[in-house]
Amino acid sequence: MRLLRYVFYRVLQIVPVALIVVVINFLLIHLAPGDVSILLAGEDANPEFMATIRERYGLDEPFLQQLWSYLVTILSGDFGQSYRTGEPVIGLIMERVPATLLLAGSSLAVAAILGTAIGTAIARRPGSFLDTAITTLSIALFSIPVFWLGLMLILFFAVRLQLLPSSGMITIGGPRDGLGHILDILWHMVLPVAALATVWLGQYVRLARVSVSEVLAESYVTTGRAIGYPERTIMTRFGLRNALLPLVTVLGLELGLLLTGAVLTETVFAWPGLGRLIYEAILARDTPIIMGAFVIMSFTVMIASLVTDILYAALDPRVRL
Amino acid sequence: MGRGLRLLRGVVSTVPGALSLAVVLLALVVALAAPWLDLADPVAMGREVYKAPSAAHWFGTDNFGRDVFSRVIWGTRVALVVAIGSAVLSIVVGAIIGAIAGYFGGLVDAALSRLFDVFLLIPTFFLVLLIVALFGASLPMTMFAIALTTWPRSARIMRSQVLSLKSRVYVQAALASGASHRQVIVRHVIPNGIAPILTDGALLMGLAVLTEAGLSFLGLGDQNSVSWGRMIFEGQRQLRLAPWMSIAPGVAMLVLVASLNLLGDALNYAMNPQLRTRGGAPRRRGTAPPPADEPGEGHGAILRVDNLSLAYRVGRRQIVAVDGVSFSLSRGGSLGIVGESGCGKSSLGSALLQTVPNNADFLSGTVSIDGQTVLAGGRPIARQGRLRIDALRWTHIATIFQSAMNALNPVATVERQLVDAYRHHRRGASRAEARERAGAVFDLIGVPRSRLNAYPHELSGGMRQRAMIALSLMLEPKLIIADEPTTALDMLIQDQILGEIEELRRRLGLSLILVSHDMGAVSETCERVAVMYAGRIVESAPTSVIFSRPSHPYTRALIDALPDLTGARRKLASLPAVTDQATCLDACRFAPRCPHATDLCRTVSPPVVTLMDGHDAECHYAADFAPQPREELVR
Numbered sequence: 001m002r003l004l005r006y007v008f009y010r011v012l013q014i015v016p017v018a019l020i021v022v023v024i025n026f027l028l029i030h031l032a033p034g035d036v037s038i039l040l041a042g043e044d045a046n047p048e049f050m051a052t053i054r055e056r057y058g059l060d061e062p063f064l065q066q067l068w069s070y071l072v073t074i075l076s077g078d079f080g081q082s083y084r085t086g087e088p089v090i091g092l093i094m095e096r097v098p099a100t101l102l103l104a105g106s107s108l109a110v111a112a113i114l115g116t117a118i119g120t121a122i123a124r125r126p127g128s129f130l131d132t133a134i135t136t137l138s139i140a141l142f143s144i145p146v147f148w149l150g151l152m153l154i155l156f157f158a159v160r161l162q163l164l165p166s167s168g169m170i171t172i173g174g175p176r177d178g179l180g181h182i183l184d185i186l187w188h189m190v191l192p193v194a195a196l197a198t199v200w201l202g203q204y205v206r207l208a209r210v211s212v213s214e215v216l217a218e219s220y221v222t223t224g225r226a227i228g229y230p231e232r233t234i235m236t237r238f239g240l241r242n243a244l245l246p247l248v249t250v251l252g253l254e255l256g257l258l259l260t261g262a263v264l265t266e267t268v269f270a271w272p273g274l275g276r277l278i279y280e281a282i283l284a285r286d287t288p289i290i291m292g293a294f295v296i297m298s299f300t301v302m303i304a305s306l307v308t309d310i311l312y313a314a315l316d317p318r319v320r321l
Numbered sequence: 322m323g324r325g326l327r328l329l330r331g332v333v334s335t336v337p338g339a340l341s342l343a344v345v346l347l348a349l350v351v352a353l354a355a356p357w358l359d360l361a362d363p364v365a366m367g368r369e370v371y372k373a374p375s376a377a378h379w380f381g382t383d384n385f386g387r388d389v390f391s392r393v394i395w396g397t398r399v400a401l402v403v404a405i406g407s408a409v410l411s412i413v414v415g416a417i418i419g420a421i422a423g424y425f426g427g428l429v430d431a432a433l434s435r436l437f438d439v440f441l442l443i444p445t446f447f448l449v450l451l452i453v454a455l456f457g458a459s460l461p462m463t464m465f466a467i468a469l470t471t472w473p474r475s476a477r478i479m480r481s482q483v484l485s486l487k488s489r490v491y492v493q494a495a496l497a498s499g500a501s502h503r504q505v506i507v508r509h510v511i512p513n514g515i516a517p518i519l520t521d522g523a524l525l526m527g528l529a530v531l532t533e534a535g536l537s538f539l540g541l542g543d544q545n546s547v548s549w550g551r552m553i554f555e556g557q558r559q560l561r562l563a564p565w566m567s568i569a570p571g572v573a574m575l576v577l578v579a580s581l582n583l584l585g586d587a588l589n590y591a592m593n594p595q596l597r598t599r600g601g602a603p604r605r606r607g608t609a610p611p612p613a614d615e616p617g618e619g620h621g622a623i624l625r626v627d628n629l630s631l632a633y634r635v636g637r638r639q640i641v642a643v644d645g646v647s648f649s650l651s652r653g654g655s656l657g658i659v660g661e662s663g664c665g666k667s668s669l670g671s672a673l674l675q676t677v678p679n680n681a682d683f684l685s686g687t688v689s690i691d692g693q694t695v696l697a698g699g700r701p702i703a704r705q706g707r708l709r710i711d712a713l714r715w716t717h718i719a720t721i722f723q724s725a726m727n728a729l730n731p732v733a734t735v736e737r738q739l740v741d742a743y744r745h746h747r748r749g750a751s752r753a754e755a756r757e758r759a760g761a762v763f764d765l766i767g768v769p770r771s772r773l774n775a776y777p778h779e780l781s782g783g784m785r786q787r788a789m790i791a792l793s794l795m796l797e798p799k800l801i802i803a804d805e806p807t808t809a810l811d812m813l814i815q816d817q818i819l820g821e822i823e824e825l826r827r828r829l830g831l832s833l834i835l836v837s838h839d840m841g842a843v844s845e846t847c848e849r850v851a852v853m854y855a856g857r858i859v860e861s862a863p864t865s866v867i868f869s870r871p872s873h874p875y876t877r878a879l880i881d882a883l884p885d886l887t888g889a890r891r892k893l894a895s896l897p898a899v900t901d902q903a904t905c906l907d908a909c910r911f912a913p914r915c916p917h918a919t920d921l922c923r924t925v926s927p928p929v930v931t932l933m934d935g936h937d938a939e940c941h942y943a944a945d946f947a948p949q950p951r952e953e954l955v956r
Contacts, residue, residue, distance in 0.1 A: 016435075028455055032456055039455070123600060125602070126600055132336070132337065136337045139337075140575070143531075143579035145535070148574070151556075152571070213600030218727050219722055219727045220727050222671075222722070223720075223730075226715070256444030257444075260444065264538065264539075268557070278450070282454060290451055290454050294447045297444045315732075317732060317778065318731055
């Protein structure tokens with residue numbers, strides 16, 4: 001019951017943030033150089049279409065009225081149409097979401113699990129040579145521009161060794177159903193996931209190292225040792241159990257960063273996800289898609305942080321509900 | 322500025338710190354000197370296209386015949402301009418707004434903090450991307466867009482810095498003496514709050530370089546500048562033909578961004594050196610076999626400590642916290658160890674339990690618990706690879722920590738913690754059995770069993786302390802070490818808990834060591850008192866004797882610092898502050914603060930004077946002080 005109330009309030013808190021994101025979008029369109037209707041309809045739209053756009057967004061009405069019309073339009077899920085194809089933006093974006101989720105989700109799983117394990121292991125010996133070396137290495141890993149790492153992986157594994165496919169999600173003319181199809185996708189995932197996971201791995205090693213060693217300095221860990229628990233129990237029941245909570249929160253907060261990496265990686269590997277869509281939209285100056293992607297990404301991050309907060313509340317008895 | 326210098330020394334004292342600082346400085350020099358270096362024109366096209374790296378073109382040439390090495394060097398300029406420009410913009414705006422939020426508090430703070438939170442949830446790269454896509458791609462626009470999305474980071478840091486600074490004494494004093502808000506912010510708040518922001522600044526710079534590169538890679542880079550991201554963007558299309566076009570700028574970016582991140586990391590550690598080494602698993606120490614001449618379980622004193630010394634390594638310094646301490650505790654006896662903070666009393670407690678931090682070393686000492694030696698000659702006793710203290714923990718020796726200090730695991734219920742401890746030592750005990758024992762212990766200390774299901778944070782301070790006491794009693798230990806068990810509690814609860822501990826001790830026939838800074842607390846609970854100063858026990862005696870005939874000036878000062886509820890009102894005595902924890906061994910450690918110190922005290926370390934059986938004091942003049950009534954010495 002208390003959890004439900006917490007969820008309710010947390011959802012309420014999201015509303016103003018969502019509104020602000022839409023307002024930012026609105027202000028940007030109006031501040032940008034050039035005619036608003038051209039931005040929304042595209043440069044070579046015919047006059048009738050231009051008129052419909054002006055009508056829908058109320059562009060001939062007073063400023064505040066326009067803001068209201070814009071809010072209503074966006075919140076009803078209407079992000080306008082693509083310049084090029086005339087298809088609704090929301091449909092174009094939703095179509096691409098699964099591929100991005102597949103790529104980002106698998107990379108995140110690999111990085112988070114491996115990173116937590118490595119970070120926890122080096123937290124046992126803070127200040128040791130191994131700790132310094134791995135910490136330094138993990139900082140170097142998350143300093144790699146992910147798209148460049150992608151290129152290097154292609155260069156080595158696809159061009160030089162000709163071992164793995166360098167682009168796309170499926171083999172053209174390959175199997176389209178059953179196990180063969182799944183294996184084909186997995187095969188295409190290897191390089192992009194490797195690139196993304198490598199960069200995030202650095203992040204998670206670092207986070208886990210900091211989080212676990214902070215917990216190990218707490219008095220309850222000393223109590224555990226005074227009780228005589230073996231170090232393995234201390235690590236799991238006291239250390240990891242308490243350190244995982246901040247890790248989960250950071251996961252939610254950094255989702256925006258993760259999506260950034262995913263978009264850039266998709267561009268390199270021609271992965272048919274959101275990133276590819278954004279990239280193509282930029283090249284074609286298809287502004288409605290870029291704006292729609294920004295709003296949807298913002299909402300996704302907000303919802304993700306909501307979910308992690310609720311998870312946190314469920315996991316950590318200390319959160320005041 | 323001394324502080325800046327110290328910070329710098331902290332940074333270069335580690336290999337990654339020194340290396341990253343060197344790389345960042347080198348990049349700065351290269352960027353500034355680029356026009357004067359004898360480089361090929363980075364934009365001049367030539368006929369030698371797609372040339373692999375050679376002596377003429379170190380990093381080869383690109384599809385237009387431009388020299389890649391020269392372009393990478395010129396790219397450093399762009400990278401640093403973007404990095405510094407966005408970071409400075411972000412920090413200036415963020416620091417000002419953050420300072421305003423923290424300083425004025427109230428509604429201003431509430432509104433601004435909400436705004437920071439909103440920005441935290443917006444995926445910044447996509448906002449930057451949108452801004453640049455709408456407003457046109459240029460370097461200034463990129464920097465502006467990056468700063469627009471990152472300033473709340475600096476603002477949040479500044480705000481929390483200001484909040485903690487505001488409560489500090491010197492800021493309060495400045496305000497009280499009539500300084501204006503502006504003066505206080507400029508003179509006190511900004512200089513002290515800026516260090517963590519600068520640390521974050523290094524990370525911001527790295528982020529800015531990566532963001533600019535990401536934009537360029539998506540085709541939203543400045544068309545007129547040679548940036549690394551743009552080079553990779555162009556190189557991507559020639560990946561098969563001329564891989565060096567994308568390899569070189571990527572490596573350059575990786576090195577610069579990694580150095581910036583490492584530098585931020587090193588700065589952070591230089592400001593908080595304890596962060597680097599704290600926590601961790603206990604290190605293995607050299608062990609010793611059990612001695613042949615020990616009395617064995619059930620014989621002799623419950624605790625015997627002989628010449629125990631413990632030192633901490635802090636940087637290159639060694640701080641001796643416990644210095645040649647010896648005492649023993651009879652079965653069923655109670656001993657209070659009293660002294661001010663930093664005197665080594667808590668270190669002594671953890672040394673007995675062998676739960677000392679990793680930077681602590683036993684210099685010497687023999688400790689035996691219930692007739693079994695656990696430490697000999699400063700080495701833990703082990704038999705067949707198992708530490709002897711492990712076998713005695715919680716079944717023979719248990720501890721009560723100050724529970725306000727998070728002494729109970731916050732994510733497990735009290736019952737779970739009691740049950741786990743019980744079942745860990747009583748192998749084969751069922752869960753039900755352990756639960757019953759937990760209930761029985763709660764009955765014993767007079768806490769309703771219904772509280773067993775609570776999490777530590779759901780209990781009041783006093784209740785939490787009782788839960789900690791219950792945990793210590795689970796396995797019926799013979800000896801309990803209570804380290805400041807009542808310190809954070811209010812006076813009434815303090816008294817209750819102390820009374821309960823004392824009663825339990827008598828009822829269960831326990832032996833007790835009570836570590837406290839409070840002479841009053843100890844006097845009510847313990848039969849004997851040992852007064853500790855600068856790592857040594859300077860006086861020990863039965864409680865009544867300590868109070869009637871204190872023979873060390875420090876003991877007298879401690880007693881005189883107690884408020885007296887019954888007698889006439891008088892000024893409470895206080896000691897002059899510690900000048901430097903006395904390190905010169907050829908003097909009495911207390912001499913610099915002692916009102917009675919003579920030249921003898923300042924040159925010769927005092928002997929242990931035995932005044933009567935069971936009353937020792939470490940003072941040249943102990944015999945003179947002992948017979949004097951206390952009042953005469955106060956003035």
